[in-house]
Amino acid sequence: MPSDKTDLRAARVAETEEKILRAATDLFVRQGYTATTLAQVAEHAHVGARTVYVRFGTKAALLKRAVDVAFAGDTAPVDVGGRPWSVLSRTAPTAAERIAALVSGARQMMERVGDILSVALQAAAVEPELAAAAHAGRLATRENLRLFWTRMASDGLLEPGRDLDWLTDTSTVLIHAETYLLARDMIGWDSVGHAEWLSTTLSRLAGLPR
Structure with a gap:
């Protein structure tokens, strides 16, 4: 059975992902794909640039995840x-x-x-x-x-x-x-x-x- 610490850590990871995806979606829609950088997404999401790179790796992967979540409705x-x-x-x-x-x-x-x-x-x-x-x-x-x-x-x-x-x-x-x-x-x-x-x-x- 997961511990309270594990649950809390998972909730924080999910919250951070949602912040990044909201920021990425906003920037991609306003600026377009080419003009948007992962560093800008990190700044807009108020997270470290390394967090975005570690979580998604590439800009294409981040956009793909944003589209997938938009289709599904959430990150579940x-x-x-x-x-x-x-x-x-x-x-x-x-x-x-x-x-x-x-x-x-x-x-x-x-x-x-x-x-x-x-x-x-x-x-x-x-x-x-x-x-x-x-x-x-x-x-x-x-x-x-x-x-x-x-x-x-x-x-x-x-x-x-x-x-x-x-x-x-x-x-x-x-x-x-x-x-x-x-x-x-x-x-x-x-x-x-x-x-x-x-x-x-x-x-x-x-x-x-x-």
Whole structure:
């Protein structure tokens, strides 16, 4: 069983990480990836520069962690698939409730991650680690959507014979954060407008009345 000292030390480490990530996110969004240094992040977070270097190692690793935490919502070791809204999207009793949970979770993620993800996607052009992370994120989104539709079908919430591959691929493009960024920057949608569109479109894909 962990001691009180161990718990306190872990809490301090987590608090320091959160301070660094808040500072990094602020600077990356305001200044861009290239102009932001780890030394600036340390100063902005009011921690020693060595603390940032030891914890993250590189600027790319720090930005990747900032994006990951923005998607998840906090630094807890629970991936997106294990978050309550995500679980509800696979287990709610009706198709409408599952879509509502999925859209609600997506809206919250877009509100948190939009600006910092935009920075990371630009930086991915020169940082292989970020490019690989972006690709892995796209694949993970697709697999989560595949599980969503597969569960819907197996629970009898879709009409028999629906093409699950097509539903997976189409909804992956619709729900992905990069589509949100495109809609935000090109059309002017905010997260609420995007969520309304997503809810309507996913419901139509599922064959639900609107």
